Amino acid sequence: MSVPTQMKSMRTQADHKVGVETVDVPKPQANEVLVRVKAVTLNPTDWKSARMLAAPGNGVGCDAYGEVVSVGSDLAVPLKVGQHVAYFEMGSFNSPRTGTFSEYSLTQSDNAIIVPEGYDPYEAASWGIGGLTAVQTLFDKLAIKNIDNKISSLPSVSADSPQLLVWAASTSVGQFAVQLGRVAGYHVIATASEKNWDYLKSLGAADLYDYKDDKTPAAIHEKYPKLGLALDCFSEKGSTVAVAKSLGEDAPKGSKVCCILPADKAAKQIRPDVEFITSLVYTTLGREFKFGGWPVSKEELAADKKFIKPWVAGQDSIAHNLMAKKLVRGNKIKKMDGGIDAIEKGMDFQQSGQVSMEKLAYDIA
Ligand SMILES: NC(=O)c1ccc[n+]([C@@H]2O[C@H](COP(=O)([O-])OP(=O)(O)OC[C@H]3O[C@@H](n4cnc5c(N)ncnc54)[C@H](OP(=O)(O)O)[C@@H]3O)[C@@H](O)[C@H]2O)c1
Structure with a gap:
């Protein structure tokens, strides 16, 4: 599949606003894969980060499901073009290169769950922030x-x-x-x-x-x-x-x-x-970040990334198996119309506190 040079992408703007822009499609670096984003789901952190904390010019959006369309030169996990993956990124903060409310988005190869055929794409996207927060809190922090x-x-x-x-x-x-x-x-x-x-x-x-x-x-x-x-x-x-x-x-x-x-x-x-x-689930990405003064040491980042790896990385990951065996489903989905241009309205709805056991989900590409 040929990848275009430009795409639609939601970006943070001045005065803590968001807007959909046409920008260059990023190229994957060593351990990154470029994903054609098919579905995204919304989290409270999307409106909180974009509207309260983030600087302008960053890609918005955390959860995604999509198809790998190109890969970096030195992958930690050998993902292939055509595979379908679910993941989260630290939307609104990292840089213009990440953020999933985009037609194409980057993630690290060892951060992406390979989604088994037949698993609902929107439910797969909801594994990002929601699913991996549950994994981190239960199996690492509470050590069940x-x-x-x-x-x-x-x-x-x-x-x-x-x-x-x-x-x-x-x-x-x-x-x-x-x-x-x-x-x-x-x-x-x-x-x-x-x-x-x-x-x-x-x-x-x-x-x-x-x-x-x-x-x-x-x-x-x-x-x-x-x-x-x-x-x-x-x-x-x-x-x-x-x-x-x-x-x-x-x-x-x-x-x-x-x-x-x-x-x-x-x-x-x-x-x-x-x-x-x-x-804080962002620590499992293993990258340094600034998030409202939340203190995170390099040691904690390394330990949290190490913890999450068997859950997400590769064909034998625990999350992949739980999806394949239908032992854990994603969130109860509320499918929304309008694609990327309609997400801002969904953020308003989420911010108003009206969400009750429903995950707002959008088709992107
Ligand atoms: N630290 C992290 O890494 C991390 C990760 C993910 C989320 N978060 C934070 O965790 C919070 C939840 O996120 P989420 O995406 O899981 O939530 P969500 O799905 O948006 O939460 C909606 C639910 O909140 C429940 N609720 C509303 N008021 C409540 C109250 N006073 N007490 C208990 N439950 C109440 C409602 O339950 P009923 O409909 O049953 O009333 C509703 O189903 C957010 O503040 C988010 O920013 C933090």
């Missing part, structure tokens, strides 16, 4: 039992299985966390609005509560005295305090809560025996 890359069926789970609380389970991250926790053999306790319970049960949640009900933390605390592992997929407006109150009276030594925004100090006061960790 790992998943083998050869797993082919769900393990049995009983009342005696280890317990995991996924708070705000209908978020993009939460939908993945429920499924990954279930595949890893956990009894998954989840919170969400009641209208979303049936779907979350179909993903593997064993016991559901409404996060809006003030009685929820006490109910979970009573029922699960040994609960000591939790992922807070919302991490604001008091959610981490509610998570702290939900943990069991007899939570074991080494109990942990992982947050995906800076952890609320009030939660630590409620459970001083528990470790509260904050995690």
Whole structure:
């Protein structure tokens, strides 16, 4: 397939605005592949980064699914032209060379999940930020039992299985966390609005509560005295305090809560025996970046990239296998019309806080 010299691409503009421009198609460097972007999904970080933090002139957009159309000279993973991949990039920040709300986008060969034939393209795109945040928080930061890359069926789970609380389970991250926790053999306790319970049960949640009900933390605390592992997929407006109150009276030594925004100090006061960790998925790219003063050391970047590699890189990756065996599906998709020109409106919708267990998805090329 011939690659054009120019493409449409969403870029950050002055005054924290975004706009679609015609720009040169970038060329892949040593470990990069150029992808013809077929589908993208939206994340809160897209509007937050572009409209609150980023400088002008950068490519916008993180999640993507598409077809490899050219490859760099020194790939860490031997991707081939014609293969379909899903990945995320640090949209709005890195440079004009990255950002997925573009007809063509670059990513590193060892950052791209090879998507099995038949897997839904929009769901594949949603693995980017949402899926890999769930992977990083559960299997690295909370260090729950790992998943083998050869797993082919769900393990049995009983009342005696280890317990995991996924708070705000209908978020993009939460939908993945429920499924990954279930595949890893956990009894998954989840919170969400009641209208979303049936779907979350179909993903593997064993016991559901409404996060809006003030009685929820006490109910979970009573029922699960040994609960000591939790992922807070919302991490604001008091959610981490509610998570702290939900943990069991007899939570074991080494109990942990992982947050995906800076952890609320009030939660630590409620459970001083528990470790509260904050995690940022961008660190798994292994590249240095500046993100609202978030401190990240070179050692942490190297460790987080090393952690994610077996999950994403190559034909034997854990994510590829979970897709191929249909053990983990992507987010519940809301297909949007209008392609790249309509994404800005989707960002408005996401920013208005109206998204409820729906991943806005767009066709690009
Ligand atoms: N640190 C990282 O690496 C990282 C990565 C990804 C996301 N994030 C951040 O994590 C947050 C979630 O992102 P996302 O894409 O997963 O979210 P999302 O899919 O946009 O979240 C929508 C969901 O939020 C739930 N919700 C709304 N208000 C809530 C509340 N007060 N308590 C609990 N849940 C509530 C809603 O649940 P119901 O419809 O059931 O009411 C809705 O389904 C964002 O702030 C995002 O910027 C951080």
